[in-house]
Amino acid sequence: MDDMTTKDVQEPYTKHLLHYFDGTSRYVLIKDEEVPFPEGKLIVSRTDLQGIITHCNQAFIEMSGYTEEELIGQPHYILRHPDMPKVAFKDAWDTVGSGVKWHGYVKNLRKDGRYYWVYATIILNIRDGKPVSCTSVRRKPSRTQVDACTALYAKLRQAEEE
DSSP states (O other): OOOOOTTTOOSSOEEEEEEOTTSOEEEEEEOOOBOOOOTTOOEEEEEOTTSBEEEEOHHHHHHHOOOHHHHTTSBGGGGBOTTSOHHHHHHHHHHHHTTOOEEEEEEEEOTTSOEEEEEEEEEEEEETTEEEEEEEEEEOOOHHHHHHHHHHHHHHHHHHHO
């Protein structure tokens, strides 16, 4: 996965180095501008068990700002915004990995450096008794919950840095 570039993100922006759980890292360019979640839409994606995107719907393509070709085969964390605490994703993977449905609020990073909030539900897909993939469905989040999560996530990120 490549670093974000100035050809996709207009100024003003800030540059951040993100480190991912698999040992990789990349520079992301953050433009502090929210893109509202579209009314009546659901964002749907499927990943393999390692978190690599294998399917995405049109709403996901439109909200992320990436093309389908740019998304398929990439780790889902291509959308990770630096405001998201690592513990939120650990909780999601641990919960889903144990076979339990996970729900949570996530701030996602678009290709153009802007962001959008979602209320995500992630489930483990089982075939013949074995886990084969994960499906995530995202819907418009409650603004009250987004505000609460913004404050909570800032505290969790601060604790991660200490």
